Amino acid sequence: MSSYINIYRKQNSICGSVSITGSKSVSNRLLILKAIYTDDIHIENLSNCEDTQVLKKSLNSTSNILDIHHAGTAMRFLTSYLSIQEGKEVILTGSNRMKERPISVLVEALKKLGSKIVYLEKAGYPPIKIFGKKIFGGEIDINAKISSQYISSLMLIASTFQMGLKIYLKEDITSLPYIKMTFDLLILAGIKASWKDKILHIHPGKEKGKKYFSIESDWSSASYYYSMVTIAKKSHITLSSYKYKNESLQGDKEVSSIYEKYFGISTTFDKSRITLNKKFNFIPQKIINLDLNKTPDLAQTIVVTCAALGIRCHLEGLETLKIKETDRLQALKNELFKFGIKIEITNSCLEITDFFHKEINYKIKTYQDHRMAMSFSPFGLLYPIQIEDPKVVEKSYPDFWKDLKYLGFSIDYYEE
Numbered sequence: 477m478s479s480y481i482n483i484y485r486k487q488n489s490i491c492g493s494v495s496i497t498g499s500k501s502v503s504n505r506l507l508i509l510k511a512i513y514t515d516d517i518h519i520e521n522l523s524n525c526e527d528t529q530v531l532k533k534s535l536n537s538t539s540n541i542l543d544i545h546h547a548g549t550a551m552r553f554l555t556s557y558l559s560i561q562e563g564k565e566v567i568l569t570g571s572n573r574m575k576e577r578p579i580s581v582l583v584e585a586l587k588k589l590g591s592k593i594v595y596l597e598k599a600g601y602p603p604i605k606i607f608g609k610k611i612f613g614g615e616i617d618i619n620a621k622i623s624s625q626y627i628s629s630l631m632l633i634a635s636t637f638q639m640g641l642k643i644y645l646k647e648d649i650t651s652l653p654y655i656k657m658t659f660d661l662l663i664l665a666g667i668k669a670s671w672k673d674k675i676l677h678i679h680p681g682k683e684k685g686k687k688y689f690s691i692e693s694d695w696s697s698a699s700y701y702y703s704m705v706t707i708a709k710k711s712h713i714t715l716s717s718y719k720y721k722n723e724s725l726q727g728d729k730e731v732s733s734i735y736e737k738y739f740g741i742s743t744t745f746d747k748s749r750i751t752l753n754k755k756f757n758f759i760p761q762k763i764i765n766l767d768l769n770k771t772p773d774l775a776q777t778i779v780v781t782c783a784a785l786g787i788r789c790h791l792e793g794l795e796t797l798k799i800k801e802t803d804r805l806q807a808l809k810n811e812l813f814k815f816g817i818k819i820e821i822t823n824s825c826l827e828i829t830d831f832f833h834k835e836i837n838y839k840i841k842t843y844q845d846h847r848m849a850m851s852f853s854p855f856g857l858l859y860p861i862q863i864e865d866p867k868v869v870e871k872s873y874p875d876f877w878k879d880l881k882y883l884g885f886s887i888d889y890y891e892e
Contacts, residue, residue, distance in 0.1 A: 479867070480839065481877065482888045483853060484860035489710035492883045496698065496715060497521060498691030499726055500872050501654060503528045504549050505661050506689055508557055508632045511535045513682055517665065520690040521717070526870040541567045546574060546801055546844060546871060549625060551602060555582055556629040559591040560636050561608035567596065569603035573844055577799055579604065582626040585616050589637070613637025613680070617644045620674070623796055624651035627676070628658040634678035635667045645674040650796055652770050653727020660725050664689075693717050695728035697873045698750070699777040702735040703854045705752045707784045713883075717748040730771050738764050739781065760787055769793025776851035779808055779826060783817045784855060788828045795824045801871075802843035811840050811852065838862055846871040856885060 503523040508531075510517035522528060531550040534542045535557070544550040551570055558566050569575075580600035583593050592607035613634065618627060627643060634641035649655065655676075662669045662678065666685020669678045698715050705711040721729050732750075735741040740758025744751040764782060768775050768791055775794055782789040797804035805821040812819055814837040818830035839862040842848040846868050853876075855861050866889065869876040881887050 478864065479889065479891045480862050480864045481866045482860055482862055482890070483856040483880070483885055485857050485883075485885045487884070488708055488857050490704050490708045490857065490883055491710070491712045493714040493716070494701065494879045494883070495717070496693040496873070496879075497525070497875075498523045499694040500525050500528055500549070500696070501657060501694075502661070502689075502691045502725055504531055504553060505628065505632060505658055506691070507531055507535060508553050509661065509665055511557065512633065512636060513665070516682070516685070516687055518688045520688070521693075522691060523694065523872075524874055525872045526874065527872060540565060541569065544568070544570045544574070546571050548574070548577060548801070551577070551579065552582060552623075552625040552629045553632065555579065555593070555604065555606065556586060556633045558606040558608055559586050559593065560611055560633050562610055564608040565605065566608070567603055567605050569596075571844075573801060575602050577601070578622075581619060581622055582629055585618050585626070585630060586611075588616055589613060589641070611637050613639035613641045615642040615644065617646055619647050620645040620649040620655075621647035621795065622650070623799070624649070624654040627655050631655075631658045631662065631669075631676065631678055635662070635680055635682055637680055640680040641676075641678050643676040643678075645676065648769070649674070650769055650793070651727070651772060653730075657725045657727065692719050692724055692726065694873070695724070695726045695731060696773050697850075697876075699728065699731045699774055700850045700853065700876075702731055702739075702741055702752060703777050703781045703784075703851070704857060705741055705754055706735065706739040706781050707854050707857050708754075711754055712751070714749055714751045716750075718745070718750045719748070720745050727771050728774060731774055731777075734766070734774070734778065738766075739785075760785065762788065764789040766791050767793045769795075772796050773847065775826065776804060776808060776847045779812070779819075779828070780851045780854060782828055783812050783815065784858060786831055790825070790827045792825050794826060798823065800847075801845040802848070804845065804847070807841070807843045807845065807848055811848070814838070814840070815855070840864060842866075842868050844868060846873070850876055853880065853885075856880075 498521040527547040530547045666683040732743040740755035809819040
């Protein structure tokens with residue numbers, strides 16, 4: 477049985493306050509460190525999203541078969557974590573889409589370091605069987621252009637290696653802020669590490685470090701409110717709990733700079749809150765050019781914002797979007813066409829090339845991708861739309877629809 481929601485805001489305005497739980501990315505990294513160093517890591521404001529809860533449950537499980545469903549971060553982080561659990565044999569599997577998402581770069585890197593991992597179906601893809609053993613570490617080359625999560629996954633367990641680990645990053649580094657987030661968390665936790673040019677060095681062992689971590693709210697989740705404030709005629713939204721930009725570990729904090737420069741949205745920081753306001757008489761550029769190599773998770777939000785405003789855009793650095801929950805580039809092309817918006821895509825770029833008149837189909841497919849559902853929701857400020865499979869938002873922001881209702885959106889659920 478399929479489901480969908482009707483979403484609409486009768487007035488083209490949005491005002492109110494929303495509290496968002498901790499960053500999914502920080503939460504997942506700290507959960508791995510806590511699993512390794514149980515008594516030395518204490519976490520507050522852990523994300524309540526499905527991805528984090530699946531990872532937490534898997535780390536506490538005694539089963540020899542772990543099904544992480546759609547949780548890509550859990551797949552990558554658990555692959556490394558389980559490889560150092562001496563004497564344990566675990567099958568790691570997931571949804572049909574997860575079985576289409578490559579894991580070979582990480583698996584082959586772990587094998588070179590001495591891990592034993594076997595592909596159970598298609599070579600290079602889940603499910604995999606992991607034979608936990610002691611890993612001595614050493615040096616490894618890894619392609620940094622494919623996915624930063626492979627690198628973060630190795631970094632998180634490297635301090636358990638007798639020799640530590642040197643990682644030589646090959647090719648251009650994609651999603652650099654996520655690697656820096658992992659690096660900074662290691663340092664805060666008391667793990668000695670260095671980073672020079674494209675060489676990461678994580679030393680063995682752990683010294684005294686920070687024990688109590690209160691996780692900042694998720695900046696990726698905040699991006700949808702930036703889009704709403706931009707599209708609405710009258711808008712004022714306060715979000716909590718956020719740190720000043722120079723204190724945040726999250727790369728997606730750049731959403732505040734992007735939306736101020738290109739869309740005229742100011743961000744006021746006050747203690748643990750941020751307030752978003754539209755600048756009076758701001759005139760956006762006719763064409764927006766952005767390289768999102770460091771922040772690819774913002775792409776869908778930005779494209780929808782541009783589409784709703786009738787602004788052309790050219791976005792680069794989107795290589796990783798094709799191997800996410802869905803092929804996000806193709807999904808954007810498919811769904812925005814329903815609104816009379818033509819998009820051209822390559823393996824790494826997306827461009828809005830034309831706006832044309834057509835009978836609009838307001839029903840949005842989400843392709844089992846949480847960001848498709850949330851990024852398209854601001855269209856509800858302009859006219860009633862339908863979004864299929866609304867529960868998909870549980871992957872990263874389970875309270876999303878509840879929070880939009882609180883802000884005055886009319887949201888009706890249907891099953892068919």
